[in-house]
Amino acid sequence: MLLSVLFIQACSSDDDGMEEVIEPVVMDVEVGGPDEPYSVYVNLREASQTKVGRDSWDLGFYSGADDYRVVLNPGAYIMAQALESNDLSAVSSQDTIGMSEKMDQFSIFNAVIQNPPPQWLEESTFWIDNSNGDISETAIEEVSSTDAENQVYIVNRGWSVNESPRGWMKIRVLRSGGGYELQYAELDSEEYQTAQISKDSDYNFTFFNFDSGIVSVEPPKDEWQLCFSSGLSLFNFRGFVVPYGFRDYVFHNRYGVEVAEVLYEDESVDILAEYESFDVSDLNTIDFNPEISTIGSGWRSVGNPQTGGETGVRSDRFYVIQDADGIHYKLLFAGMLNETGERGYPSVLFERITL
Numbered sequence: 001m002l003l004s005v006l007f008i009q010a011c012s013s014d015d016d017g018m019e020e021v022i023e024p025v026v027m028d029v030e031v032g033g034p035d036e037p038y039s040v041y042v043n044l045r046e047a048s049q050t051k052v053g054r055d056s057w058d059l060g061f062y063s064g065a066d067d068y069r070v071v072l073n074p075g076a077y078i079m080a081q082a083l084e085s086n087d088l089s090a091v092s093s094q095d096t097i098g099m100s101e102k103m104d105q106f107s108i109f110n111a112v113i114q115n116p117p118p119q120w121l122e123e124s125t126f127w128i129d130n131s132n133g134d135i136s137e138t139a140i141e142e143v144s145s146t147d148a149e150n151q152v153y154i155v156n157r158g159w160s161v162n163e164s165p166r167g168w169m170k171i172r173v174l175r176s177g178g179g180y181e182l183q184y185a186e187l188d189s190e191e192y193q194t195a196q197i198s199k200d201s202d203y204n205f206t207f208f209n210f211d212s213g214i215v216s217v218e219p220p221k222d223e224w225q226l227c228f229s230s231g232l233s234l235f236n237f238r239g240f241v242v243p244y245g246f247r248d249y250v251f252h253n254r255y256g257v258e259v260a261e262v263l264y265e266d267e268s269v270d271i272l273a274e275y276e277s278f279d280v281s282d283l284n285t286i287d288f289n290p291e292i293s294t295i296g297s298g299w300r301s302v303g304n305p306q307t308g309g310e311t312g313v314r315s316d317r318f319y320v321i322q323d324a325d326g327i328h329y330k331l332l333f334a335g336m337l338n339e340t341g342e343r344g345y346p347s348v349l350f351e352r353i354t355l
Contacts, residue, residue: 039229060205068143074231077158133292256324258288
Protein backbone atom coordinates (compact mmCIF):
# COMPACT_ATOMS: atom_id res chain seq x y z
CA MET A 1 0.00 0.00 0.00
CA LEU A 2 2.77 2.39 0.94
CA LEU A 3 4.56 1.77 -2.33
CA SER A 4 1.47 2.62 -4.32
CA VAL A 5 0.84 5.85 -2.42
CA LEU A 6 4.22 7.42 -3.01
CA PHE A 7 6.36 7.92 -6.08
CA ILE A 8 9.85 7.19 -4.80
CA GLN A 9 13.25 6.31 -6.15
CA ALA A 10 14.12 2.60 -5.72
CA CYS A 11 17.74 1.74 -4.95
CA SER A 12 19.79 -1.44 -4.94
CA SER A 13 23.34 -2.65 -4.46
CA ASP A 14 24.05 -1.87 -8.10
CA ASP A 15 24.12 1.84 -7.26
CA ASP A 16 27.88 2.28 -6.88
CA GLY A 17 29.51 5.62 -6.28
CA MET A 18 26.26 7.41 -5.50
CA GLU A 19 26.20 10.88 -4.00
CA GLU A 20 24.25 11.74 -0.89
CA VAL A 21 20.49 11.35 -1.33
CA ILE A 22 18.13 13.93 0.13
CA GLU A 23 14.83 12.89 -1.44
CA PRO A 24 12.61 10.11 0.02
CA VAL A 25 13.63 6.59 -0.99
CA VAL A 26 11.96 3.20 -1.09
CA MET A 27 14.50 0.40 -0.94
CA ASP A 28 13.91 -3.29 -1.47
CA VAL A 29 16.51 -4.89 0.78
CA GLU A 30 18.13 -7.85 -0.98
CA VAL A 31 18.34 -10.47 1.79
CA GLY A 32 17.66 -13.18 -0.79
CA GLY A 33 14.15 -14.46 -0.13
CA PRO A 34 12.70 -16.84 2.47
CA ASP A 35 16.04 -18.40 3.50
CA GLU A 36 17.62 -14.95 3.80
CA PRO A 37 21.10 -16.09 2.74
CA TYR A 38 22.53 -12.55 2.86
CA SER A 39 23.29 -9.98 5.49
CA VAL A 40 22.67 -6.57 3.95
CA TYR A 41 24.38 -3.39 5.16
CA VAL A 42 22.44 -0.25 4.30
CA ASN A 43 23.98 3.18 3.78
CA LEU A 44 21.09 5.62 4.26
CA ARG A 45 23.18 8.60 3.24
CA GLU A 46 23.78 7.23 -0.26
CA ALA A 47 20.68 5.01 -0.43
CA SER A 48 22.87 2.00 -1.20
CA GLN A 49 23.27 -1.51 0.14
CA THR A 50 26.06 -4.08 0.42
CA LYS A 51 25.22 -7.77 0.77
CA VAL A 52 27.45 -10.58 2.01
CA GLY A 53 26.84 -14.24 2.69
CA ARG A 54 25.26 -14.55 6.10
CA ASP A 55 27.51 -17.53 6.92
CA SER A 56 30.65 -16.06 5.33
CA TRP A 57 32.49 -15.47 8.62
CA ASP A 58 33.01 -17.06 12.01
CA LEU A 59 34.78 -14.56 14.27
CA GLY A 60 35.03 -10.77 14.32
CA PHE A 61 38.04 -9.11 15.97
CA TYR A 62 37.22 -5.73 17.44
CA SER A 63 39.19 -2.73 16.20
CA GLY A 64 38.56 -0.46 19.18
CA ALA A 65 41.85 0.95 20.46
CA ASP A 66 41.32 0.06 24.12
CA ASP A 67 39.46 -3.25 23.86
CA TYR A 68 40.50 -6.71 22.74
CA ARG A 69 37.24 -8.48 22.03
CA VAL A 70 36.13 -11.25 19.70
CA VAL A 71 32.52 -11.60 18.52
CA LEU A 72 30.66 -14.58 17.06
CA ASN A 73 28.64 -14.58 13.86
CA PRO A 74 24.97 -14.64 14.90
CA GLY A 75 23.97 -15.11 11.25
CA ALA A 76 25.53 -18.58 11.27
CA TYR A 77 24.07 -19.38 14.71
CA ILE A 78 27.57 -19.73 16.20
CA MET A 79 28.06 -20.41 19.92
CA ALA A 80 31.15 -20.69 22.10
CA GLN A 81 31.98 -22.02 25.54
CA ALA A 82 35.19 -21.72 27.57
CA LEU A 83 37.19 -24.62 28.95
CA GLU A 84 39.50 -24.41 31.97
CA SER A 85 42.48 -25.35 29.80
CA ASN A 86 44.84 -22.83 28.19
CA ASP A 87 46.63 -25.51 26.13
CA LEU A 88 44.99 -25.91 22.74
CA SER A 89 46.97 -29.05 21.88
CA ALA A 90 45.76 -30.83 25.00
CA VAL A 91 42.07 -30.35 24.19
CA SER A 92 40.16 -32.99 22.24
CA SER A 93 36.59 -34.02 21.50
CA GLN A 94 36.60 -35.78 24.89
CA ASP A 95 36.44 -32.33 26.45
CA THR A 96 33.23 -31.55 24.58
CA ILE A 97 31.12 -34.54 25.63
CA GLY A 98 27.55 -33.38 26.14
CA MET A 99 28.02 -30.03 24.43
CA SER A 100 26.23 -31.03 21.23
CA GLU A 101 23.11 -31.78 23.26
CA LYS A 102 23.16 -28.25 24.66
CA MET A 103 25.18 -25.72 22.66
CA ASP A 104 23.03 -25.56 19.54
CA GLN A 105 19.99 -23.47 18.62
CA PHE A 106 17.76 -26.52 18.12
CA SER A 107 18.87 -28.13 21.38
CA ILE A 108 18.07 -24.92 23.24
CA PHE A 109 14.64 -24.62 21.61
CA ASN A 110 13.78 -28.20 22.53
CA ALA A 111 15.02 -27.64 26.08
CA VAL A 112 12.74 -24.64 26.59
CA ILE A 113 9.63 -26.62 25.71
CA GLN A 114 10.52 -29.52 28.02
CA ASN A 115 8.60 -29.82 31.28
CA PRO A 116 10.52 -29.10 33.38
CA PRO A 117 13.33 -27.46 31.38
CA PRO A 118 16.85 -28.73 32.17
CA GLN A 119 18.96 -26.83 34.69
CA TRP A 120 21.68 -26.02 32.14
CA LEU A 121 19.31 -23.86 30.08
CA GLU A 122 20.14 -20.67 31.97
CA GLU A 123 23.82 -21.08 31.03
CA SER A 124 22.98 -20.70 27.32
CA THR A 125 22.75 -16.91 27.71
CA PHE A 126 26.54 -16.82 27.90
CA TRP A 127 27.18 -18.88 24.76
CA ILE A 128 26.45 -15.97 22.40
CA ASP A 129 27.31 -12.28 22.50
CA ASN A 130 24.80 -9.99 24.14
CA SER A 131 22.57 -8.91 21.28
CA ASN A 132 22.37 -5.35 22.59
CA GLY A 133 25.88 -4.88 21.19
CA ASP A 134 27.64 -4.27 24.51
CA ILE A 135 31.22 -5.11 23.57
CA SER A 136 31.99 -5.98 27.22
CA GLU A 137 29.44 -8.83 27.14
CA THR A 138 30.84 -11.19 24.52
CA ALA A 139 30.81 -14.98 24.80
CA ILE A 140 34.59 -14.94 24.46
CA GLU A 141 35.97 -12.92 27.36
CA GLU A 142 38.31 -9.99 26.78
CA VAL A 143 41.69 -11.14 25.50
CA SER A 144 44.17 -10.67 28.32
CA SER A 145 47.65 -9.22 27.92
CA THR A 146 48.82 -12.16 30.07
CA ASP A 147 48.88 -15.16 27.75
CA ALA A 148 48.33 -17.72 30.51
CA GLU A 149 44.96 -16.15 31.32
CA ASN A 150 43.53 -16.76 27.84
CA GLN A 151 41.47 -19.93 27.83
CA VAL A 152 40.60 -22.42 25.14
CA TYR A 153 37.09 -22.07 23.71
CA ILE A 154 35.00 -24.67 21.97
CA VAL A 155 33.13 -23.15 19.05
CA ASN A 156 30.05 -24.62 17.41
CA ARG A 157 30.22 -23.03 13.96
CA GLY A 158 26.47 -23.34 13.67
CA TRP A 159 24.58 -23.77 10.43
CA SER A 160 25.16 -22.70 6.84
CA VAL A 161 22.46 -20.99 4.83
CA ASN A 162 21.67 -24.32 3.17
CA GLU A 163 20.91 -25.68 6.68
CA SER A 164 23.91 -27.99 6.92
CA PRO A 165 26.01 -28.07 10.11
CA ARG A 166 29.34 -26.22 9.84
CA GLY A 167 31.20 -28.30 12.42
CA TRP A 168 33.11 -27.58 15.62
CA MET A 169 36.48 -25.97 16.34
CA LYS A 170 38.72 -25.25 19.29
CA ILE A 171 40.34 -21.83 19.52
CA ARG A 172 42.53 -19.66 21.70
CA VAL A 173 43.13 -15.93 21.22
CA LEU A 174 46.15 -13.93 22.38
CA ARG A 175 47.22 -10.32 22.02
CA SER A 176 49.93 -9.75 19.45
CA GLY A 177 51.58 -6.52 18.27
CA GLY A 178 48.58 -4.32 19.00
CA GLY A 179 46.26 -6.87 17.37
CA TYR A 180 45.48 -10.53 17.86
CA GLU A 181 46.89 -14.00 17.37
CA LEU A 182 44.25 -16.64 16.72
CA GLN A 183 45.12 -20.27 17.36
CA TYR A 184 42.59 -22.73 15.92
CA ALA A 185 42.18 -26.40 15.04
CA GLU A 186 39.65 -29.17 14.67
CA LEU A 187 38.76 -30.80 17.97
CA ASP A 188 40.99 -33.89 17.78
CA SER A 189 43.98 -32.26 16.14
CA GLU A 190 47.14 -32.11 18.25
CA GLU A 191 48.48 -29.36 16.01
CA TYR A 192 46.92 -25.98 15.36
CA GLN A 193 47.10 -23.15 12.85
CA THR A 194 47.71 -19.53 13.72
CA ALA A 195 46.58 -16.28 12.15
CA GLN A 196 47.78 -12.76 12.88
CA ILE A 197 44.92 -10.29 12.85
CA SER A 198 45.49 -6.54 12.90
CA LYS A 199 43.13 -3.85 14.06
CA ASP A 200 41.89 -1.48 11.36
CA SER A 201 40.44 1.76 12.72
CA ASP A 202 38.36 2.27 9.56
CA TYR A 203 36.26 -0.78 10.44
CA ASN A 204 34.43 -2.00 13.52
CA PHE A 205 35.91 -5.49 13.15
CA THR A 206 38.30 -7.62 11.14
CA PHE A 207 36.46 -10.81 10.19
CA PHE A 208 37.82 -14.33 9.99
CA ASN A 209 36.55 -17.55 8.44
CA PHE A 210 38.14 -20.81 9.65
CA ASP A 211 38.19 -22.14 6.08
CA SER A 212 39.40 -19.12 4.14
CA GLY A 213 41.07 -16.76 6.61
CA ILE A 214 40.43 -13.01 6.76
CA VAL A 215 37.31 -12.04 4.81
CA SER A 216 35.55 -8.81 3.88
CA VAL A 217 32.17 -8.42 5.58
CA GLU A 218 31.09 -5.04 6.91
CA PRO A 219 31.72 -1.85 4.92
CA PRO A 220 33.87 0.80 6.61
CA LYS A 221 32.24 1.78 9.89
CA ASP A 222 31.21 5.26 8.70
CA GLU A 223 29.55 3.96 5.53
CA TRP A 224 26.52 2.12 6.90
CA GLN A 225 23.83 2.52 9.54
CA LEU A 226 21.59 -0.58 9.43
CA CYS A 227 22.05 -4.29 8.76
CA PHE A 228 19.26 -6.67 7.75
CA SER A 229 20.00 -10.30 8.57
CA SER A 230 18.90 -13.48 10.31
CA GLY A 231 20.45 -15.21 13.27
CA LEU A 232 20.66 -15.62 17.01
CA SER A 233 19.51 -13.01 19.49
CA LEU A 234 18.75 -13.20 23.20
CA PHE A 235 15.00 -13.58 23.68
CA ASN A 236 12.65 -14.21 26.59
CA PHE A 237 11.07 -17.47 25.48
CA ARG A 238 8.60 -19.03 27.92
CA GLY A 239 10.21 -17.26 30.82
CA PHE A 240 13.81 -18.08 29.89
CA VAL A 241 16.23 -15.65 28.27
CA VAL A 242 17.97 -17.83 25.67
CA PRO A 243 19.62 -17.63 22.25
CA TYR A 244 16.75 -17.72 19.78
CA GLY A 245 16.86 -17.86 16.00
CA PHE A 246 15.25 -14.91 14.23
CA ARG A 247 14.58 -14.03 10.64
CA ASP A 248 13.74 -10.53 9.45
CA TYR A 249 16.10 -9.08 12.06
CA VAL A 250 17.62 -5.61 11.92
CA PHE A 251 20.52 -4.25 13.95
CA HIS A 252 22.28 -0.92 13.70
CA ASN A 253 25.91 0.10 13.48
CA ARG A 254 27.57 0.40 16.90
CA TYR A 255 29.79 3.22 15.60
CA GLY A 256 27.95 6.35 16.71
CA VAL A 257 24.53 5.27 15.40
CA GLU A 258 21.48 5.45 17.65
CA VAL A 259 17.84 4.64 16.93
CA ALA A 260 14.54 5.90 18.36
CA GLU A 261 11.31 3.95 17.99
CA VAL A 262 8.27 6.18 17.49
CA LEU A 263 5.46 4.00 18.79
CA TYR A 264 1.73 4.66 18.92
CA GLU A 265 -0.54 2.84 21.38
CA ASP A 266 -3.45 2.88 18.93
CA GLU A 267 -2.70 0.39 16.14
CA SER A 268 -5.41 1.99 14.00
CA VAL A 269 -3.29 5.13 13.67
CA ASP A 270 -2.55 6.32 10.14
CA ILE A 271 1.13 5.51 10.43
CA LEU A 272 2.01 6.84 6.99
CA ALA A 273 0.47 10.22 7.84
CA GLU A 274 2.32 10.29 11.17
CA TYR A 275 5.56 9.36 9.43
CA GLU A 276 5.14 12.02 6.75
CA SER A 277 4.39 14.77 9.28
CA PHE A 278 7.43 13.99 11.46
CA ASP A 279 10.21 16.52 10.88
CA VAL A 280 13.26 18.04 12.52
CA SER A 281 11.12 19.98 14.99
CA ASP A 282 9.97 16.68 16.52
CA LEU A 283 13.44 15.35 17.33
CA ASN A 284 13.29 16.70 20.88
CA THR A 285 10.23 14.53 21.59
CA ILE A 286 11.97 11.18 21.13
CA ASP A 287 14.70 9.22 22.92
CA PHE A 288 17.56 7.58 21.07
CA ASN A 289 18.93 4.19 22.09
CA PRO A 290 22.50 3.01 21.42
CA GLU A 291 21.62 -0.70 21.78
CA ILE A 292 22.15 -2.19 18.33
CA SER A 293 19.05 -4.42 18.72
CA THR A 294 16.69 -1.43 19.13
CA ILE A 295 14.85 -2.33 15.90
CA GLY A 296 15.52 -6.08 16.10
CA SER A 297 12.39 -8.05 15.23
CA GLY A 298 10.00 -5.46 16.64
CA TRP A 299 9.12 -4.03 13.25
CA ARG A 300 7.14 -7.10 12.18
CA SER A 301 4.78 -9.72 13.54
CA VAL A 302 4.63 -13.42 12.70
CA GLY A 303 1.41 -15.38 12.91
CA ASN A 304 1.30 -19.04 13.95
CA PRO A 305 -1.38 -21.66 14.61
CA GLN A 306 -0.95 -21.45 18.41
CA THR A 307 -1.16 -17.70 18.91
CA GLY A 308 -2.95 -16.65 15.74
CA GLY A 309 -2.26 -13.26 14.21
CA GLU A 310 -0.93 -12.33 10.81
CA THR A 311 2.56 -12.14 9.40
CA GLY A 312 3.44 -8.65 8.27
CA VAL A 313 4.80 -5.21 9.07
CA ARG A 314 3.56 -3.61 12.29
CA SER A 315 1.49 -0.52 11.50
CA ASP A 316 1.94 1.28 14.83
CA ARG A 317 5.56 2.45 14.61
CA PHE A 318 8.35 3.96 12.60
CA TYR A 319 11.98 4.71 13.46
CA VAL A 320 14.36 7.64 13.54
CA ILE A 321 18.05 6.97 12.99
CA GLN A 322 20.87 9.29 14.05
CA ASP A 323 24.21 8.55 12.41
CA ALA A 324 27.74 9.17 13.68
CA ASP A 325 27.75 12.66 12.13
CA GLY A 326 24.48 13.67 13.79
CA ILE A 327 22.42 13.39 10.61
CA HIS A 328 18.87 12.13 11.15
CA TYR A 329 16.67 9.90 9.01
CA LYS A 330 13.11 8.73 9.50
CA LEU A 331 12.38 5.19 8.36
CA LEU A 332 9.16 3.25 7.90
CA PHE A 333 8.99 -0.44 7.09
CA ALA A 334 6.86 -0.80 3.98
CA GLY A 335 6.76 -4.58 3.44
CA MET A 336 8.27 -7.98 4.18
CA LEU A 337 6.39 -10.46 1.96
CA ASN A 338 6.34 -11.19 -1.75
CA GLU A 339 3.23 -11.64 -3.88
CA THR A 340 2.73 -15.22 -2.66
CA GLY A 341 3.12 -14.35 1.02
CA GLU A 342 6.71 -15.55 1.51
CA ARG A 343 8.94 -13.77 4.02
CA GLY A 344 12.38 -12.47 3.11
CA TYR A 345 11.43 -9.46 0.99
CA PRO A 346 11.76 -6.43 3.28
CA SER A 347 11.28 -2.95 1.94
CA VAL A 348 11.71 0.36 3.70
CA LEU A 349 10.77 3.95 3.11
CA PHE A 350 13.26 6.46 4.48
CA GLU A 351 14.10 10.13 4.24
CA ARG A 352 16.84 12.39 5.53
CA ILE A 353 15.38 15.02 7.84
CA THR A 354 18.48 16.99 8.88
CA LEU A 355 21.11 18.43 6.56
